[in-house]
Amino acid sequence: MSREEAFQAAARELGYDFNGEIRIGGNYSPLVRHRGEIHVSGQIPRVGNEVMVTGRAGADVPLARAQHASAICVMRALALLRQSLGSLEQVERILRITVYVQCTADFTQQSEVADGASDLLFRILGAAGVHSRTSVGVYQLPKNATVELDMIAATCGA
Amino acid sequence: MSREEAFQAAARELGYDFNGEIRIGGNYSPLVRHRGEIHVSGQIPRVGNEVMVTGRAGADVPLARAQHASAICVMRALALLRQSLGSLEQVERILRITVYVQCTADFTQQSEVADGASDLLFRILGAAGVHSRTSVGVYQLPKNATVELDMIAATCGA
Amino acid sequence: MSREEAFQAAARELGYDFNGEIRIGGNYSPLVRHRGEIHVSGQIPRVGNEVMVTGRAGADVPLARAQHASAICVMRALALLRQSLGSLEQVERILRITVYVQCTADFTQQSEVADGASDLLFRILGAAGVHSRTSVGVYQLPKNATVELDMIAATCGA
Numbered sequence: 001m002s003r004e005e006a007f008q009a010a011a012r013e014l015g016y017d018f019n020g021e022i023r024i025g026g027n028y029s030p031l032v033r034h035r036g037e038i039h040v041s042g043q044i045p046r047v048g049n050e051v052m053v054t055g056r057a058g059a060d061v062p063l064a065r066a067q068h069a070s071a072i073c074v075m076r077a078l079a080l081l082r083q084s085l086g087s088l089e090q091v092e093r094i095l096r097i098t099v100y101v102q103c104t105a106d107f108t109q110q111s112e113v114a115d116g117a118s119d120l121l122f123r124i125l126g127a128a129g130v131h132s133r134t135s136v137g138v139y140q141l142p143k144n145a146t147v148e149l150d151m152i153a154a155t156c157g158a
Numbered sequence: 159m160s161r162e163e164a165f166q167a168a169a170r171e172l173g174y175d176f177n178g179e180i181r182i183g184g185n186y187s188p189l190v191r192h193r194g195e196i197h198v199s200g201q202i203p204r205v206g207n208e209v210m211v212t213g214r215a216g217a218d219v220p221l222a223r224a225q226h227a228s229a230i231c232v233m234r235a236l237a238l239l240r241q242s243l244g245s246l247e248q249v250e251r252i253l254r255i256t257v258y259v260q261c262t263a264d265f266t267q268q269s270e271v272a273d274g275a276s277d278l279l280f281r282i283l284g285a286a287g288v289h290s291r292t293s294v295g296v297y298q299l300p301k302n303a304t305v306e307l308d309m310i311a312a313t314c315g316a
Numbered sequence: 317m318s319r320e321e322a323f324q325a326a327a328r329e330l331g332y333d334f335n336g337e338i339r340i341g342g343n344y345s346p347l348v349r350h351r352g353e354i355h356v357s358g359q360i361p362r363v364g365n366e367v368m369v370t371g372r373a374g375a376d377v378p379l380a381r382a383q384h385a386s387a388i389c390v391m392r393a394l395a396l397l398r399q400s401l402g403s404l405e406q407v408e409r410i411l412r413i414t415v416y417v418q419c420t421a422d423f424t425q426q427s428e429v430a431d432g433a434s435d436l437l438f439r440i441l442g443a444a445g446v447h448s449r450t451s452v453g454v455y456q457l458p459k460n461a462t463v464e465l466d467m468i469a470a471t472c473g474a
Contacts, residue, residue, distance in 0.1 A: 027276040028291040032253050034312050035194070036351070039254045042292030095348050096355045098466075100294045103456050111458045118343040133344040134358030134466045136416045137456030140261050140295030142269045150256075150292045154350050185434040186449040190411050192470050193352070197412045200450030258452045298419050298453030300427045308414075308450045 003088040018079040044145035045072035054144040058107030067116030073149035074117035094131035103137040110135040161246035164282040176237040202303035203230035212302040216265030225274030231307035232275035252289040261295040268293040319404040334395040360461035361388035370460040374423030383432030389465035390433035410447040419453040426451040
């Protein structure tokens with residue numbers, strides 16, 4: 001299965017379409033490409049205009065739902081890479097993701113939430129998707145999102 | 159208007175002077191330059207020895223004041239780049255900023271707070287100031303600062 | 317004293333052995349090496365299977381103990397660099413660390429906690445250990461750890 005096919009299969013399973021152009025608000029860019037590396041801005045689990053998973057992991061949001069949020073965030077990041085590079089085949093390696101989880105005071109499964117993103121990266125990109133990772137529990141996130149995820153990726157060629 | 163002029167104009171509007179040497183405490187460096195990239199340490203809205211904006215966004219600190227904090231942080235980061243590079247003309251591109259906002263449990267305008275920094279970067283650096291961005295809501299920050307901001311920038315030349 | 321000797325001396329003082337292979341769980345890598353830079357995943361103060369320092373700085377965990385946590389995290393990061401590069405002599409420079417501190421609502425000494433890591437980096441690596449740094453106070457961390465620390469390092473050669 002090509003990366004594109006794996007990406008589309010994951011999108012179907014999540015139940016969303018990630019093929020549209022991703023627009024952003026504010027005076028910054030969803031990604032910046034520079035000398036073989038791409039910095040992807042923090043992604044929340046938004047599809048179109050709607051944030052699909054909001055609230056606090058450990059309270060309103062059970063673990064499986066937070067993992068789903070994490071998966072949507074990483075699909076958005078991949079959609080941005082695909083849009084910028086033309087194809088996911090141009091991704092040389094995912095270097096790092098940071099996963100911020102809005103949680104309760106005693107929720108300690110931030111790593112398990114981040115697995116929702118890590119599993120997809122490996123499934124879609126194979127060895128190129130094996131990344132370094134940091135996951136932390138934060139107090140709030142933009143638009144009450146349950147998860148925010150940012151990324152640094154390396155691109156093929158220069 | 160040159161970048162230097164835009165920087166000084168922004169400083170006048172904020173009401174502070176960012177021309178002094180920035181000293182730091184602790185066993186680390188305000189920035190590290192390596193092969194065309196500069197990592198800037200987390201900046202709080204300090205001017206001289208005083209942290210100008212402290213407290214929690216959504217409670218003691220209204221949005222406009224938190225944006226002001228965010229603007230001071232980014233001016234400090236630019237002042238450090240300027241001090242290290244000799245001139246802001248040597249900035250090729252701002253690659254990334256991360257904006258940490260000390261906030262209440264239900265404050266969800268972290269992106270709007272970060273706009274205070276993003277707007278200034280674009281105003282002072284133009285297209286070179288368009289960056290990737292992550293903004294999150296944290297529980298506390300050093301010295302009770304309302305905002306902390308760090309940055310990765312690319313420099314002209316090697 | 318060589319870097320290796322300084323590393324072993326620090327380990328002895330902390331009272332732990334950092335010579336074993338560090339295993340990880342989950343679908344990601346403890347570090348990713350790419351074109352002269354290494355991204356180290358977020359490290360918690362774990363030794364073997366046990367997280368040595370858990371709980372909230374400012375409540376259950378006094379400052380000195382949080383600094384100890386911070387020191388263990390950075391030793392783990394160095395142990396990973398050493399394991400990957402063969403020797404700490406191959407570290408050209410520590411570019412950045414980010415230090416996340418699980419804390420109470422009014423604990424504002426995140427920088428002081430991070431000093432526990434910064435001091436060790438300088439002591440073991442000398443000038444190569446002088447880094448940029450961000451320290452923030454978060455709401456929770458994986459496995460209730462008091463501190464999590466990630467790192468970007470530059471390696472000698474390509």
